[in-house]
Amino acid sequence: MELEQKLDRLFAAYRSAFPDPAPSAAFTPGIWNKIEARRRQTFVMSWTRKLMVASASLCFVFGMFLITPFPNGASPLATYLDFLDDEHDREVVAELHQIPGQTQLDEAGQPILVEEE
Amino acid sequence: MLVDFELVKRAQGGEDAAYNQLIQAYRKRILGTIGRLIGKPEDVEDVAQEVFVRLYFSLDQLREPEMFEPWLHRLTVNSAYDYLRKQRRRNESRMSDLSEQQVVMADAVASSNRNIEDNRKAQVRELVGSLLSEVSEEDRLLLTLKEVEGLSLKELEKVYKVNENALKVRLFRARQRVLKAFGRLQGENAVLAEHFTGGRAVEPDSSNE
Numbered sequence: 001m002e003l004e005q006k007l008d009r010l011f012a013a014y015r016s017a018f019p020d021p022a023p024s025a026a027f028t029p030g031i032w033n034k035i036e037a038r039r040r041q042t043f044v045m046s047w048t049r050k051l052m053v054a055s056a057s058l059c060f061v062f063g064m065f066l067i068t069p070f071p072n073g074a075s076p077l078a079t080y081l082d083f084l085d086d087e088h089d090r091e092v093v094a095e096l097h098q099i100p101g102q103t104q105l106d107e108a109g110q111p112i113l114v115e116e117e
Numbered sequence: 118m119l120v121d122f123e124l125v126k127r128a129q130g131g132e133d134a135a136y137n138q139l140i141q142a143y144r145k146r147i148l149g150t151i152g153r154l155i156g157k158p159e160d161v162e163d164v165a166q167e168v169f170v171r172l173y174f175s176l177d178q179l180r181e182p183e184m185f186e187p188w189l190h191r192l193t194v195n196s197a198y199d200y201l202r203k204q205r206r207r208n209e210s211r212m213s214d215l216s217e218q219q220v221v222m223a224d225a226v227a228s229s230n231r232n233i234e235d236n237r238k239a240q241v242r243e244l245v246g247s248l249l250s251e252v253s254e255e256d257r258l259l260l261t262l263k264e265v266e267g268l269s270l271k272e273l274e275k276v277y278k279v280n281e282n283a284l285k286v287r288l289f290r291a292r293q294r295v296l297k298a299f300g301r302l303q304g305e306n307a308v309l310a311e312h313f314t315g316g317r318a319v320e321p322d323s324s325n326e
Contacts, residue, residue: 007292007299011264014245017238018158020149027162028140031169038170 119143122182129176136176140169147193153265154197154258156246157204168196187275190268194258194276201254244302251298256291263288 119142127135147168152161171192179188249257262268262276270281277284 003296003300003303006303007296008264010241010245010248010299013241015153015265017241018149018152018156020145021152021158021161023144023148023165024162027144027166028137030162031140031166031173034166034170035173038174 118186125182125185129179136173143189147189150193150266151197154193154261155200156242160200164196164200168193171196184275187272190276194262198254198258201257248295248298251294252291256287259284259287260291260295
Protein backbone atom coordinates (compact mmCIF):
# COMPACT_ATOMS: atom_id res chain seq x y z
CA MET A 1 0.00 0.00 0.00
CA GLU A 2 2.82 2.33 0.94
CA LEU A 3 4.53 1.58 -2.34
CA GLU A 4 1.32 2.43 -4.23
CA GLN A 5 1.21 5.85 -2.56
CA LYS A 6 4.87 6.46 -3.28
CA LEU A 7 4.29 5.64 -6.93
CA ASP A 8 1.36 8.09 -7.02
CA ARG A 9 3.63 10.76 -5.53
CA LEU A 10 6.29 9.95 -8.09
CA PHE A 11 3.77 10.38 -10.91
CA ALA A 12 2.72 13.71 -9.41
CA ALA A 13 6.39 14.79 -9.29
CA TYR A 14 6.71 13.72 -12.91
CA ARG A 15 3.67 15.84 -13.78
CA SER A 16 5.26 18.92 -12.22
CA ALA A 17 8.64 18.12 -13.80
CA PHE A 18 6.90 18.60 -17.15
CA PRO A 19 4.82 21.77 -16.98
CA ASP A 20 2.92 22.75 -20.16
CA PRO A 21 5.67 24.61 -22.06
CA ALA A 22 5.15 27.81 -24.03
CA PRO A 23 5.49 27.12 -27.74
CA SER A 24 8.34 28.76 -29.62
CA ALA A 25 7.68 31.53 -32.17
CA ALA A 26 8.36 29.05 -34.98
CA PHE A 27 5.79 26.53 -33.76
CA THR A 28 2.65 27.61 -35.66
CA PRO A 29 4.46 28.66 -38.87
CA GLY A 30 6.22 25.29 -38.71
CA ILE A 31 2.85 23.52 -38.71
CA TRP A 32 1.71 25.41 -41.80
CA ASN A 33 5.01 24.68 -43.57
CA LYS A 34 4.55 20.99 -42.86
CA ILE A 35 0.93 21.11 -44.03
CA GLU A 36 2.00 22.77 -47.29
CA ALA A 37 4.80 20.25 -47.81
CA ARG A 38 2.39 17.36 -47.26
CA ARG A 39 -0.20 18.91 -49.57
CA ARG A 40 2.41 19.09 -52.35
CA GLN A 41 3.53 15.56 -51.63
CA THR A 42 -0.09 14.33 -51.71
CA PHE A 43 -0.68 16.14 -55.01
CA VAL A 44 2.39 14.55 -56.63
CA MET A 45 1.51 11.16 -55.19
CA SER A 46 -2.08 11.31 -56.45
CA TRP A 47 -0.93 12.19 -59.99
CA THR A 48 1.72 9.49 -59.90
CA ARG A 49 -0.95 7.02 -58.85
CA LYS A 50 -3.29 8.18 -61.64
CA LEU A 51 -0.52 7.84 -64.22
CA MET A 52 0.34 4.39 -62.97
CA VAL A 53 -3.29 3.29 -63.16
CA ALA A 54 -3.61 4.73 -66.68
CA SER A 55 -0.39 2.98 -67.81
CA ALA A 56 -1.50 -0.31 -66.30
CA SER A 57 -4.91 0.01 -68.01
CA LEU A 58 -3.28 0.73 -71.38
CA CYS A 59 -0.94 -2.24 -70.99
CA PHE A 60 -3.94 -4.41 -70.17
CA VAL A 61 -5.94 -3.19 -73.17
CA PHE A 62 -3.01 -3.70 -75.59
CA GLY A 63 -2.26 -7.06 -74.03
CA MET A 64 -5.85 -8.18 -74.55
CA PHE A 65 -5.76 -6.85 -78.12
CA LEU A 66 -2.64 -8.90 -78.89
CA ILE A 67 -3.86 -12.05 -77.21
CA THR A 68 -7.39 -12.11 -78.62
CA PRO A 69 -7.42 -14.05 -81.97
CA PHE A 70 -8.98 -12.35 -84.99
CA PRO A 71 -12.26 -13.85 -86.13
CA ASN A 72 -10.89 -14.88 -89.57
CA GLY A 73 -7.76 -16.43 -88.07
CA ALA A 74 -5.36 -13.67 -89.19
CA SER A 75 -2.70 -12.59 -86.77
CA PRO A 76 -3.09 -9.02 -85.44
CA LEU A 77 0.62 -8.56 -86.17
CA ALA A 78 0.21 -9.38 -89.85
CA THR A 79 0.91 -6.55 -92.30
CA TYR A 80 -1.33 -5.45 -95.09
CA LEU A 81 0.85 -7.36 -97.54
CA ASP A 82 0.56 -10.56 -95.51
CA PHE A 83 -3.16 -10.12 -95.65
CA LEU A 84 -3.05 -9.70 -99.42
CA ASP A 85 -0.72 -12.68 -99.59
CA ASP A 86 -3.37 -14.83 -98.04
CA GLU A 87 -6.34 -13.45 -99.88
CA HIS A 88 -5.25 -12.43 -103.39
CA ASP A 89 -3.61 -13.57 -106.51
CA ARG A 90 0.04 -14.49 -105.89
CA GLU A 91 1.22 -12.65 -108.97
CA VAL A 92 -0.23 -9.38 -107.82
CA VAL A 93 1.33 -9.88 -104.45
CA ALA A 94 4.71 -10.67 -106.02
CA GLU A 95 4.60 -7.36 -107.85
CA LEU A 96 3.79 -5.56 -104.63
CA HIS A 97 6.73 -7.29 -102.90
CA GLN A 98 9.20 -6.07 -105.51
CA ILE A 99 11.67 -3.62 -104.14
CA PRO A 100 13.61 -1.45 -106.66
CA GLY A 101 17.24 -2.58 -106.96
CA GLN A 102 16.48 -6.01 -105.57
CA THR A 103 14.03 -7.18 -108.21
CA GLN A 104 15.18 -10.08 -110.36
CA LEU A 105 14.46 -9.58 -114.07
CA ASP A 106 14.38 -12.09 -116.88
CA GLU A 107 16.20 -11.69 -120.21
CA ALA A 108 13.34 -9.63 -121.63
CA GLY A 109 13.58 -7.25 -118.69
CA GLN A 110 10.39 -8.54 -117.11
CA PRO A 111 10.31 -9.12 -113.34
CA ILE A 112 10.65 -12.74 -112.31
CA LEU A 113 8.04 -14.17 -110.01
CA VAL A 114 9.97 -15.95 -107.27
CA GLU A 115 8.05 -18.87 -105.93
CA GLU A 116 8.06 -19.19 -102.16
CA GLU A 117 9.17 -22.54 -100.79
CA MET B 118 -13.66 22.04 -24.35
CA LEU B 119 -11.39 24.99 -25.04
CA VAL B 120 -13.24 26.08 -28.21
CA ASP B 121 -16.86 26.09 -29.34
CA PHE B 122 -18.25 23.56 -31.78
CA GLU B 123 -18.84 26.26 -34.37
CA LEU B 124 -15.09 26.86 -34.66
CA VAL B 125 -14.47 23.14 -35.16
CA LYS B 126 -17.12 23.07 -37.91
CA ARG B 127 -15.55 26.07 -39.62
CA ALA B 128 -12.14 24.40 -39.49
CA GLN B 129 -13.72 21.25 -40.91
CA GLY B 130 -15.08 23.36 -43.74
CA GLY B 131 -11.51 24.23 -44.72
CA GLU B 132 -11.28 27.69 -43.16
CA ASP B 133 -7.59 28.18 -42.40
CA ALA B 134 -8.21 31.04 -39.96
CA ALA B 135 -10.46 28.78 -37.88
CA TYR B 136 -7.84 26.07 -37.92
CA ASN B 137 -5.27 28.60 -36.77
CA GLN B 138 -7.50 29.43 -33.81
CA LEU B 139 -7.71 25.74 -32.95
CA ILE B 140 -3.91 25.56 -32.92
CA GLN B 141 -3.66 28.62 -30.67
CA ALA B 142 -6.21 27.18 -28.24
CA TYR B 143 -4.73 23.70 -27.91
CA ARG B 144 -1.02 24.01 -28.63
CA LYS B 145 0.10 24.55 -25.03
CA ARG B 146 -1.94 21.65 -23.71
CA ILE B 147 -0.74 19.35 -26.48
CA LEU B 148 2.88 20.35 -25.93
CA GLY B 149 2.56 19.53 -22.22
CA THR B 150 0.85 16.20 -22.82
CA ILE B 151 3.41 15.15 -25.41
CA GLY B 152 6.26 16.15 -23.14
CA ARG B 153 4.93 13.86 -20.43
CA LEU B 154 4.13 11.06 -22.85
CA ILE B 155 7.50 10.90 -24.58
CA GLY B 156 9.69 12.26 -21.76
CA LYS B 157 12.02 14.14 -24.14
CA PRO B 158 11.61 17.95 -23.94
CA GLU B 159 13.88 18.52 -26.93
CA ASP B 160 11.55 16.64 -29.31
CA VAL B 161 8.22 17.89 -27.98
CA GLU B 162 7.63 20.60 -30.61
CA ASP B 163 8.30 18.27 -33.52
CA VAL B 164 5.84 15.66 -32.28
CA ALA B 165 3.24 18.31 -31.41
CA GLN B 166 3.52 19.79 -34.91
CA GLU B 167 2.94 16.31 -36.31
CA VAL B 168 -0.25 16.08 -34.22
CA PHE B 169 -1.63 19.29 -35.71
CA VAL B 170 -0.64 18.27 -39.23
CA ARG B 171 -2.47 14.95 -38.79
CA LEU B 172 -5.43 16.81 -37.32
CA TYR B 173 -5.56 19.09 -40.36
CA PHE B 174 -5.72 16.20 -42.80
CA SER B 175 -8.15 14.09 -40.78
CA LEU B 176 -10.52 16.73 -39.51
CA ASP B 177 -13.04 16.03 -42.27
CA GLN B 178 -13.45 12.48 -40.90
CA LEU B 179 -14.71 13.80 -37.57
CA ARG B 180 -18.48 13.31 -37.65
CA GLU B 181 -19.47 14.89 -34.33
CA PRO B 182 -17.72 18.10 -33.24
CA GLU B 183 -18.39 17.04 -29.61
CA MET B 184 -15.83 14.28 -30.12
CA PHE B 185 -13.14 16.78 -31.05
CA GLU B 186 -11.11 16.50 -27.84
CA PRO B 187 -11.03 12.69 -27.66
CA TRP B 188 -10.14 12.78 -31.36
CA LEU B 189 -7.27 15.17 -30.68
CA HIS B 190 -6.14 12.99 -27.77
CA ARG B 191 -6.13 9.96 -30.03
CA LEU B 192 -3.98 11.75 -32.59
CA THR B 193 -1.66 12.84 -29.79
CA VAL B 194 -1.34 9.28 -28.51
CA ASN B 195 -0.73 7.94 -32.02
CA SER B 196 1.97 10.51 -32.78
CA ALA B 197 3.66 9.88 -29.41
CA TYR B 198 3.49 6.15 -30.05
CA ASP B 199 5.11 6.50 -33.48
CA TYR B 200 7.83 8.67 -31.95
CA LEU B 201 8.53 6.18 -29.14
CA ARG B 202 8.79 3.29 -31.57
CA LYS B 203 11.22 5.20 -33.81
CA GLN B 204 13.17 6.32 -30.77
CA ARG B 205 13.51 2.78 -29.47
CA ARG B 206 14.90 1.58 -32.80
CA ARG B 207 17.33 4.52 -32.91
CA ASN B 208 18.44 3.97 -29.30
CA GLU B 209 19.01 0.29 -29.88
CA SER B 210 21.41 0.99 -32.71
CA ARG B 211 23.07 3.97 -31.02
CA MET B 212 23.53 2.34 -27.61
CA SER B 213 24.91 -0.81 -29.13
CA ASP B 214 27.84 1.27 -30.39
CA LEU B 215 28.78 2.43 -26.88
CA SER B 216 30.15 0.42 -24.03
CA GLU B 217 28.20 0.44 -20.74
CA GLN B 218 30.91 2.54 -19.11
CA GLN B 219 30.69 5.16 -21.86
CA VAL B 220 26.93 5.39 -21.40
CA VAL B 221 27.31 5.88 -17.61
CA MET B 222 29.98 8.55 -18.14
CA ALA B 223 27.85 10.40 -20.71
CA ASP B 224 24.95 10.44 -18.22
CA ALA B 225 27.21 11.69 -15.44
CA VAL B 226 28.60 14.54 -17.55
CA ALA B 227 25.10 15.58 -18.62
CA SER B 228 23.90 15.52 -14.99
CA SER B 229 26.75 17.63 -13.65
CA ASN B 230 25.97 20.38 -16.16
CA ARG B 231 22.46 21.02 -14.89
CA ASN B 232 21.50 23.20 -11.98
CA ILE B 233 19.90 21.73 -8.85
CA GLU B 234 16.23 22.17 -9.78
CA ASP B 235 16.74 21.11 -13.36
CA ASN B 236 18.78 18.22 -12.08
CA ARG B 237 15.96 17.09 -9.79
CA LYS B 238 13.39 17.35 -12.57
CA ALA B 239 15.66 15.52 -14.96
CA GLN B 240 16.19 12.77 -12.40
CA VAL B 241 12.44 12.42 -11.86
CA ARG B 242 11.97 12.21 -15.63
CA GLU B 243 14.72 9.63 -15.95
CA LEU B 244 13.38 7.59 -13.02
CA VAL B 245 9.79 7.57 -14.31
CA GLY B 246 11.09 6.98 -17.83
CA SER B 247 13.00 3.91 -16.69
CA LEU B 248 9.98 2.61 -14.74
CA LEU B 249 7.71 3.11 -17.75
CA SER B 250 10.21 1.31 -19.95
CA GLU B 251 9.16 -1.84 -18.08
CA VAL B 252 5.89 -1.86 -20.03
CA SER B 253 5.14 -1.73 -23.76
CA GLU B 254 4.82 1.61 -25.56
CA GLU B 255 1.04 1.18 -25.73
CA ASP B 256 0.78 0.58 -21.98
CA ARG B 257 3.24 3.36 -21.23
CA LEU B 258 0.99 5.84 -23.04
CA LEU B 259 -2.18 4.49 -21.45
CA LEU B 260 -0.67 4.60 -17.96
CA THR B 261 0.67 8.13 -18.48
CA LEU B 262 -2.71 9.37 -19.71
CA LYS B 263 -4.40 7.91 -16.63
CA GLU B 264 -1.84 8.51 -13.88
CA VAL B 265 -0.09 11.65 -15.04
CA GLU B 266 -2.57 13.41 -17.32
CA GLY B 267 -5.45 12.47 -15.05
CA LEU B 268 -7.86 11.29 -17.76
CA SER B 269 -10.85 9.38 -16.42
CA LEU B 270 -11.76 5.89 -17.61
CA LYS B 271 -14.72 7.38 -19.48
CA GLU B 272 -12.43 9.76 -21.33
CA LEU B 273 -9.96 6.99 -22.08
CA GLU B 274 -12.80 4.88 -23.41
CA LYS B 275 -13.56 7.59 -25.97
CA VAL B 276 -9.91 8.00 -26.90
CA TYR B 277 -9.16 4.30 -27.32
CA LYS B 278 -12.64 3.16 -28.41
CA VAL B 279 -12.24 0.17 -26.12
CA ASN B 280 -14.67 -0.75 -23.36
CA GLU B 281 -13.97 0.34 -19.81
CA ASN B 282 -13.36 -3.15 -18.40
CA ALA B 283 -10.70 -3.95 -20.97
CA LEU B 284 -8.99 -0.66 -20.15
CA LYS B 285 -9.14 -1.41 -16.42
CA VAL B 286 -7.43 -4.76 -16.95
CA ARG B 287 -4.70 -3.26 -19.10
CA LEU B 288 -4.15 -0.42 -16.66
CA PHE B 289 -4.01 -2.77 -13.69
CA ARG B 290 -1.44 -5.04 -15.34
CA ALA B 291 0.70 -2.12 -16.50
CA ARG B 292 0.61 -0.51 -13.06
CA GLN B 293 1.56 -3.78 -11.39
CA ARG B 294 4.60 -4.13 -13.62
CA VAL B 295 5.66 -0.55 -12.89
CA LEU B 296 5.09 -1.10 -9.17
CA LYS B 297 7.23 -4.20 -9.27
CA ALA B 298 10.04 -2.29 -10.96
CA PHE B 299 9.63 0.53 -8.45
CA GLY B 300 9.84 -1.93 -5.55
CA ARG B 301 12.99 -3.41 -7.04
CA LEU B 302 14.50 0.04 -7.42
CA GLN B 303 13.65 0.90 -3.82
CA GLY B 304 15.40 -2.24 -2.71
CA GLU B 305 18.48 -1.36 -4.74
CA ASN B 306 18.58 2.35 -3.97
CA ALA B 307 16.23 3.27 -1.15
CA VAL B 308 17.77 6.73 -0.69
CA LEU B 309 17.27 7.70 -4.32
CA ALA B 310 13.67 6.52 -4.45
CA GLU B 311 12.90 8.23 -1.13
CA HIS B 312 14.18 11.57 -2.47
CA PHE B 313 11.59 11.66 -5.23
CA THR B 314 8.61 10.32 -3.37
CA GLY B 315 9.32 12.25 -0.16
CA GLY B 316 9.14 15.59 -1.99
CA ARG B 317 12.71 16.59 -1.12
CA ALA B 318 15.02 18.03 -3.76
CA VAL B 319 18.10 16.03 -4.60
CA GLU B 320 21.49 17.68 -4.40
CA PRO B 321 23.68 16.87 -7.35
CA ASP B 322 26.05 14.04 -6.62
CA SER B 323 29.46 15.60 -5.87
CA SER B 324 31.24 12.51 -7.13
CA ASN B 325 30.05 13.40 -10.63
CA GLU B 326 31.76 16.77 -10.62
